[in-house]
Amino acid sequence: MSIHREGTATIIVVFVLLATVCTLVFYFxxxxxxxxxxxxxxxxxxxxxxLRFFRVPAREKHTQEGAVFSPCDGKVVVVEEVYEPEFLxxxxxxxxxxxxxxxxxxxxxxxxxxxxxxKHHHGKYLVAxxxxxxxxxxxxxxxxxxxxxxxxxxxxxxxxARRIVCYAKKGNKAEQNTELGFIKFGSRVDVFLPLxxxxxxxxxxxAVGSQTILAEL
Numbered sequence: 001m002s003i004h005r006e007g008t009a010t011i012i013v014v015f016v017l018l019a020t021v022c023t024l025v026f027y028f029x030x031x032x033x034x035x036x037x038x039x040x041x042x043x044x045x046x047x048x049x050x051l052r053f054f055r056v057p058a059r060e061k062h063t064q065e066g067a068v069f070s071p072c073d074g075k076v077v078v079v080e081e082v083y084e085p086e087f088l089x090x091x092x093x094x095x096x097x098x099x100x101x102x103x104x105x106x107x108x109x110x111x112x113x114x115x116x117x118x119k120h121h122h123g124k125y126l127v128a129x130x131x132x133x134x135x136x137x138x139x140x141x142x143x144x145x146x147x148x149x150x151x152x153x154x155x156x157x158x159x160x161a162r163r164i165v166c167y168a169k170k171g172n173k174a175e176q177n178t179e180l181g182f183i184k185f186g187s188r189v190d191v192f193l194p195l196x197x198x199x200x201x202x203x204x205x206x207a208v209g210s211q212t213i214l215a216e217l
Contacts (some may be wrong), residue, residue, distance in 0.1 A: 001055050001056065001057050001058055002055075002056045002058075003051065003054050003055065003056065004054045004055070004056045004071045004105075004106060004182060006054065006165050006182045006184065007050075007051075007053065007054025007184075010050065010054070010184075011054065014046075014047060014050050015047065016090075016154070018043045018046070018047055018184070019080050021043070022039070022040060022043055024104075025039050025040075028104075030129040031033040031057075033043055037108050047136070048050065049158050049213055053101070053105065053184070054105070055104060056106055057104055058127045059103075059158055059210055059211060060211075061177050061178075061210070062176075062177055062193070062210065062211065063066060063112070063175075063176045063177065064176075064213070065112075066214045066217045067111075067176075067215075067216055068087070068110045068111055068151065068191065068193060068197070068213065068214050068216070068217065069108065069110045069111075069176065069177055069209075069210055069211070069212065069214065070097055070104070070110065070207035070208060070211070070213075070214050071107050071108050071109070071110045071153055071180060071189045071191065071209060071211050072097050072099055072103070072104075072105075072107050072108070072131075072148075072183075072189045072207075072209040072214040073097075073103040073104045073207065073208055073209045074098045074099040074100065074101060074103050074188065074189075074207060074209075075097065075098050075100075075204065075205070075206055075207070076095065076096070076097055076098075076099040076201050076202065076203055076204065076205045076206075076207055077096050077097070077098045077188070077202040077203070077204075078094055078095065078096035078190070078203075079093070079095055079199060079201065079202065080093070080094055081093055081094070081195065082094045082132070084152060084192045086141055086144050086152075087117050087141065087150075087152055088143070088150060088152055088192060091140060091191040091195060092152070092193055092195065093192070093193045093194070093195055093197055093215070094190055094191070094192055094193075095190070095191045095193065095199070095201065095215065096188055096189070096191070097105055097188060097189050097191075097214075098187075098188040099183065099187055099188060099189070099197045102112070102195060103162065104209060105182055105183050105184060105189055106209065107155060107166075107179070107180045107182060107189060107208050107209070108167055108177050108178065108179060108210040109144065109168075109174045109175060109176055109177065109178055109179075109180045110153060110176070110177075110191060110214070111146050111151050111174065111176055111217075112144075112146065112150065112173075112174055112175050112176040113142070113144040113145045113146035113147060113151075113173075113174050114144065114145050114171070114172070114173060114174065115142060115144055115168045115169060115170055115171060115172040115173075115174050116143045116144065116150065116151055116170065117141065117142065117143035117152075117170060118140070118141070118142045118143075118166065118168040118170050119140065120139075120140045120141050120143050120154045120164070120166065121138065121140070121141065122138060133175070136158035137156050137157050138155065138156075138164060139154050139155060139156045139157060139164070139197060140155045140164055140166040140168075140181070141154045142155075142166065142168045143153070144156075144174045144188070147215065149193075149194050149217050151191065151192070151193060152191070153189060153190060153191045154182060154189065154190040154191075154192075155180075155183055155189055155190065156187050156188050156190065157183070157187055163183070163184040163186075164181065164183050164187075165181045165182040165183070166180065166181040167179065167180060167181050168180060168181070177210040189211075191214060191215075193215055194217065196215065196217075197217055198215055199214070200213050200214060200215055200216065201214050201215075
């Protein structure tokens with residue numbers, strides 16, 4: 001396991017702030033004060049939590065033609081037929097995976113192909129499970145043309161997750177289960193598939209990014 005590069009600045013800033021505050025606590029309360037000990041313990045736990053947010057697990061890379069892998073870790077919270085108005089402009093099957101702060105926050109390409117569309121949208125910060133978060137929240141939309149189908153997926157910010165990183169650029173080659181981006185501190189990813197896709201997951205199921213096959217085209 002390693003630490004994601006998107007966490008470097010945050011980790012350094014948090015370390016400097018905690019080190020500064022701990023130094024002041026030591027200076028004013030002394031090394032043997034119970035408050036000092038409790039504060040140091042709390043600071044170490046908090047720093048450990050921040051490091052855990054940016055962890056990148058070592059995972060075997062899988063590729064399978066026709067498979068749509070989960071782009072992130074989390075729980076499947078939406079499996080339904082919807083109309084996608086931004087790019088596909090047709091009825092699709094929407095699968096949404098919600099990432100809690102406890103999940104890995106790396107995002108992966110669910111399919112291989114060519115990036116046909118990539119756009120960042122400014123927006124609100126509704127809680128990620130809110131029905132309107134997919135269209136009103138801060139988000140990025142990416143469409144990959146596999147040669148047989150267009151797969152749209154959307155990184156969505158939430159009430160806590162306010163920093164979306166997306167590496168996809170129009171014209172780029174997308175390689176299944178390589179890194180797409182990162183969402184700091186949780187939120188969710190929506191995937192829009194053709195109605196003919198065979199869905200392999202159910203509501204409430206936990207998905208593992210780059211490992212769980214959500215559907216088959």
